[in-house]
Amino acid sequence: MISPDQVESMIKAGIPDAEVAVQDLTGGGDHYQVAIVSSAFEGLSLVKRHQLVYEAVNSAMSSEAIHALSLETNTPSEMAAK
Amino acid sequence: MSPETKAKIDSLIEQNKIMVFMKGTKLMPQCGFSNNVVQILNMLGAPYETLDVLADPEIRQGIKEYSNWPTIPQVYVNGEFLGGSDILIKMYEDGDLQETVEVALAS
Numbered sequence: 001m002i003s004p005d006q007v008e009s010m011i012k013a014g015i016p017d018a019e020v021a022v023q024d025l026t027g028g029g030d031h032y033q034v035a036i037v038s039s040a041f042e043g044l045s046l047v048k049r050h051q052l053v054y055e056a057v058n059s060a061m062s063s064e065a066i067h068a069l070s071l072e073t074n075t076p077s078e079m080a081a082k
Numbered sequence: 083m084s085p086e087t088k089a090k091i092d093s094l095i096e097q098n099k100i101m102v103f104m105k106g107t108k109l110m111p112q113c114g115f116s117n118n119v120v121q122i123l124n125m126l127g128a129p130y131e132t133l134d135v136l137a138d139p140e141i142r143q144g145i146k147e148y149s150n151w152p153t154i155p156q157v158y159v160n161g162e163f164l165g166g167s168d169i170l171i172k173m174y175e176d177g178d179l180q181e182t183v184e185v186a187l188a189s
Contacts, residue, residue, distance in 0.1 A: 046169045047151075054152050061152040068115065069153065071168050 001029035002065045007057065014056025015040050030067040041075045049073040087144040095158040099186050100130035103145045104155040108132050115167035116155045122174050128183045160186045 004022040011020050011034065018038040025031040034053070041049045050071050060066045074082075095101045102119055106112030111120050112134075123130050135142035135154055146152055149163045157164045159182060164170070173179035 046172065047163060047165050050165070050169065051150060058152070 002060050003029065004032070007032055007034065007060070007066070010057045010060065011036060011053060015052060025068075025070070030065065032066060032068070033070040033072075035072040035074075037074050037076055037079050039076055041073050042077075046073070083144040083147050084140065087140045088148065091141065091145060091148050094131070094133060095161050098131040098158075099160055099189075100128055100183065101158040102130055102132045102155055103135055103141065103158075104132050105134065105136050107134055112136060113154070115153070118167045119155045119157060119170050122170050122179070125174075126180060126183055128187065159183065160189060 004024055007022050008020045012018055015036070015038050017040065018036050021035040023033040023035075025033050036053060040052060044052070050073065053071055053073065054061060054069075057066065057069065061069065100123065102116075102123070104111060104113070104116035104119060106116055108120055108124075111117035120132075133141060135145065142154070145154070145156055149156055151163065151166065153166055155166055157166070157170060164182070165173070170179065173182065
């Protein structure tokens, strides 16, 4: 279990320019949905983008503090086009 | 990951054009995310093989290292890691998945 703020700061530590919106899906602090916008995703496949985020939260994933993490990853230009 | 586990994963993704590592089985997925993947592949009508990681702790840990991906389910198409539940859903919504699967099955 981990707080939404902790999730956000872990991601920002790994991806400094990231804009992060964290949603706790169950209220239990272990199923999260996170939307991230960062220029670091530019030119990367979805797999690579998610791997970048997983790396940032690796310690919480491997300790199973986070059980499920649903990700939406966009670049600033993709967001602008929406 | 032991060499045996790696060899087993190698052979599974080599022998099956679409290979899904999931929790539970096609008929009884034991996790909502695994269920998402099964439902999408069923809708496409594509033939695919699954392995229940709950019944195989070695693979359950091994596949995370193998793919550098910390969660289950994991989908391989033509020997390449395609992604987990979020990616499959997005590819399906964007229409990319149908194409990827058709190309894989035709090869």
